[in-house]
Amino acid sequence: MSRETISMSRPSAGEAGRTGDWRSSHPVMRPELCLAAKAGKVTCQLCWSYCPDACITQGMPPAIELEYCKGCGVCAEECPAHAIEMVPEREHGTCELPEAER
Numbered sequence: 001m002s003r004e005t006i007s008m009s010r011p012s013a014g015e016a017g018r019t020g021d022w023r024s025s026h027p028v029m030r031p032e033l034c035l036a037a038k039a040g041k042v043t044c045q046l047c048w049s050y051c052p053d054a055c056i057t058q059g060m061p062p063a064i065e066l067e068y069c070k071g072c073g074v075c076a077e078e079c080p081a082h083a084i085e086m087v088p089e090r091e092h093g094t095c096e097l098p099e100a101e102r
């Protein structure tokens with residue numbers, strides 16, 4: 001099978017664009033648990049690989065672009081070191097919803 005016939009998706013900032021005020025969960029990175037951060041090199045990167053919104057940048061630890069993160073929790077589920085924790089957006093204090101709508 002040639003390369004041209006293989007169906008591939010490419011990373012992008014998601015069709016819904018910026019998350020704005022509708023994300024309900026928020027990923028929190030714990031670098032002290034991240035395998036890449038502990039190794040001091042760009043290894044693992046499963047969170048980057050699995051993020052369906054392509055809003056994680058490879059690194060030590062990887063960086064999550066919260067402007068585009070949808071709060072799906074896939075990164076936290078796939079992280080073998082449990083270095084990403086999903087917390088309710090309202091508890092993290094970054095939710096842009098007015099108090100009355102939370």
Ligand code: SF4
Nearest residue numbers: 034035044045047079
């Ligand atoms: S999946 Fe977890 S351990 Fe691996 S790079 Fe991402 S945060 Fe670090």
Ligand code: SF4
Nearest residue numbers: 051069070072073075
């Ligand atoms: S919560 Fe979902 S959208 Fe946000 S960084 Fe993790 S995998 Fe990507």
